[in-house]
Amino acid sequence: MREQLDPTFFARSVHEVAPELIGCELKVGESAGVIIETEAYDASDPACHAYIGLTARNRVLFGPPGRAYVYLSYGIHSLLNVVAEPEGDAAAVLIRALEPTVGVELMRARRGRSELAELCSGPGKLTEALGVGLELNGADLSSPPFAISPPPDGWRQVEVVSGPRIGITKAVELPWRYCAAGNRHVSRPWPTVARAA
DNA sequence: GCCAGGATCGTCT
């Protein structure tokens, strides 16, 4: 297994952590993928679960960085976030899409789909593919079943582009969605790119 | 190919 991200990596501004997670490899159990799409949420942000203050659901956001914040969306999907910023500062990075690298057959079985681009191209899809459920809420991302490693050489110089976040109704104008430019595993096509000639 | 609608449940008012 490769070296993992240093714990101090996560104890910074979520607006630094979110773009820098692009290209990093996220492993859960026997499956892994390269992170290609993220979104940043901080406590001053009306769309953030921590905006309303500490509650039973969002308490992990206020805790130590480098943990997993997992919650149920629409009563159906588990969504995975990485807690950022020092303990006491609530902020997190939503993992929106991965490019599958390890354990692809296991992902296919869990998703019930065969096309590679349908396995992890969405926040609800990747948690199903990786086997992430609510029981992992609060878990340390540097301990099994989790592991996060820095980008391998081929990913180190990938261009990261930003734009508006998806699926929210508040603070829609904030350009806090980040993605690896041109990657076809994104959850949605990039809304603002000009068409190539 | 695009769009509208439904599934489903924990959390907060």
Add this chain to the structure above:
DNA sequence: GACGATCCTGGCG
């Protein structure tokens, strides 16, 4: 009692 940081299916063109 209402509302999602979503996904999939079916109907239509």
